[in-house]
Amino acid sequence: MIVRRLGRVDYAPTFAAMQEFTAARDADTPDELWLCEHPPVFTQGLSGKPEHLLKDIGIPVVQIDRGGQITYHGPGQVVAYLLLDLRRRELTVRGLVNRIEQAVIDLLAGYGVTAARLEGAPGVYVGRAKIAALGLRIKHGCSYHGVSLNVDMDLSPYDAINPCGYEGMAVTQIRDLVVGEWDTAKVGEAFAAELEKHLQ
Template sequence: MTANGCTVRDLGLAPYEPTWRAMQAYTDARGADTPDELWCVQHPPVYTLGQAGKPEHLLCETDIPMVKIDRGGQITYHGPGQLVIYLLLDLRRRGIRVRELVTLMEQALIDCLADYGLAAERQAGAPGVYIDGAKIAALGLRVRNGCSYHGLSLNVDMDLTPFTWINPCGYSGLKTIQLKDFGVSASHEEVRDRLVGHLARLLPPMRKVDAAAA
């Protein structure tokens, strides 16, 4: 499947660390003609800790593994029932800056949630998407050689308990919510396709980049 020049892949339920390493390898091997890709995935239970992350934001010992990774941000949780989309994009070809990509990702989430009658919003200084101050979607990116990887996560229908064992994204007491809490019964696949559609709609089209100038 392709959408606005992106190859869309559904990886199913895949362990976190090999997926992360595959993103790194794909980004490192990119050339001028390497396709952009969107990877849709669910992960088995895992905490991930960003580059500036503080381990003390894990509030208690658990059996859930924690992986220190190379995106920005603090600690978050991934588990089955959460939609994760990784954006492997050549930002130069899209003519988009990192801050613009973050705003675009947030808008795609807001538009997707609006399709289900939910009024979501940004919060200044706290990347992600919120409903009445509670977090329903998280963002985290890494850019290497002008190309992005990592991406976003949207809580659809999952066990939210592991979020109570951390300060989500470094914020003490931050409430985490999901689509199911609002009576949304859409399947994971439907939400995935809808969100991919919004991302593809908002992404600038690809353009040729002078290799000498890149």
Template sequence: MCATPVSVPPVSSDPALPGERFAPPIVRWRGNEPYQASFDAMREFTAQRDAQTPDELWLVEHPPVFTLGQAGKPEHLLIADSGIPLVQIDRGGQITYHGPGQVVAYLLLDLRRRKLMVRELVTLIEQAVIETLAAYNLAGERKAGAPGIYVPEGASGLSAAHVGAKVAALGLKISHGCSYHGVSLNVSMDLSPFLAINPCGYAGLETVDMATLGAQAPWHDVAATLAARLEANLAAHWDSTLAATLSVAEAAASDPLAEAAERETAADAAVSGQPHQPQAGVTPAA
């Protein structure tokens, strides 16, 4: 089941122009969908996209499935006959579980067009999860070297009994400068399948959901909150990138020595007949 996508204007193939803004990703509510169908659709979308293809954000809930990352070790599946299918996929990371009551957000983004590094994207996603949890009065934190979001030290209320437990998992695939896969946030679900695996390759790692931590929230509300935070953080990243670009341009334009050196270099190039290459950090005058 899919909702009508949000209408957005066309996206420029190179939006790095003063004052230009990205349209937000098209949000697609795909509903409850078998994992293999989502996986195939993500790969097809990424393979067929071009420089003008708008980015998309897919919100999905999957029937029970274990997924094993590209370099995942099968021995992290502890119970082979659990009755839950195992799908080998191409994201990073080890094994995880998807099932009813979990919000899965897939980010199909052109990272080159957004001037967005992979590590920046991971940080952006994790921050969106932390902000989503905060909207329901829950705390979350990152752990160095272990992507995802965890219950922090000093957590209060029901969370205090689950310090260190994982509430959200993250895994990405980058192909030709574009991302797919994304993040899963446990809302209110049967957590017993996590006992059949070493979650994300960590033996004994506890996995919790928001309900266990004391937040009773509908799946759709949490999905909408997460989507809004992802969109806001993507927009903030682009705004900061644009501001930095404009600051460099303004600094160069306001430096008479740099401007004079640029004119002199251009004149020398005209005399020599060689093409002029702007100096690093110097913006040619209009």
């Protein structure tokens, strides 16, 4: 799997690039993992309901083609986009989701944080607070979009939404759970290694 480190990039062109990559790939195209951060942006999935945006705080809302409702991306968050051929890897969508969630759980365990899945709510949680959001699109057996992990960010924009469509859902991040200085890029590297391990 090719790992691409994009740095901090605008959301809309990255979304377009994922679509273009997936449309152009064939049976021999290597899978890719894109690591990045985004400037502040809300993304609204295919089933997204406008009422889950509670107030306009000046952050753009981008309508996209993954599943799910509204979520937030911003600096200090690791975003991992998984451009995978599920058929070649003999993965079901549920199997892929489980492996992504387990990679987050194992990564956080390495930092001394106990995280888990929450029944009926995709993503990863510490207690009842969401620390990682997950959303995928599968087209012709290939995935794009992926997972975001909160590391060291301003969480206040989440107050303007019902995260992932859940009213009053709490969110958290590594910085608030573990004492220390956090380098988002270094966490991203560790996360990429966990994802690669779980996707082998």
